[in-house]
Amino acid sequence: MRCLHLLLRVSPAALLLILCLQLGTNEAQEDTRKAIIMGVELPQKATANEEVTVILRAATQFRECMVIKSYLKSNVSIEGAFNYQYTSCLCEDYPRTFYWDFQANSTAKITTVIDVVRVLNICPEDKAVIPIEANRFSVTKTLTIG
Secondary structure: OHHHHHHHHOOHHHHHHHHHHHHHHHHHOOOOOOOOEEEEEOOOEEOOOOEEEEEEEEEOOOOOOEEEEEEEEEOOOOOHHHHOOEEEEEEOOEOEEEEEEEEOOOOEEEEEEEEEEOOOOOOHHHOOOOOOOOOEEEEEEEEEEO
């Protein structure tokens, strides 16, 4: 009962200050670093059998490095370099750029995918990490063949 009396004696301004400080502390503890930042360049239109280039720029805000596997997926079958997969080390101070050159004969939804994987001997000293929340990141764009 004494604790309740003590709370009633504290001014409303002091209670408001305590609440604001508590809310501010909780927000400051959130980590807002992004595991993967993807920039994808793909032409919107092309003609049949024209060579198309997809450019993927990958970066991270994590202080630790991670091993990534980058590849393309499509809702239609595309042959050749479209099916190449790149495995590399991605670090905060070492962003990566990947290129795919291929020919398409029909309109396709193309998904650029980055998987964070466990592979040894890719990152220096094998001190790579895997994000807790997600290990697959993707961007989907449409290539219209006309």
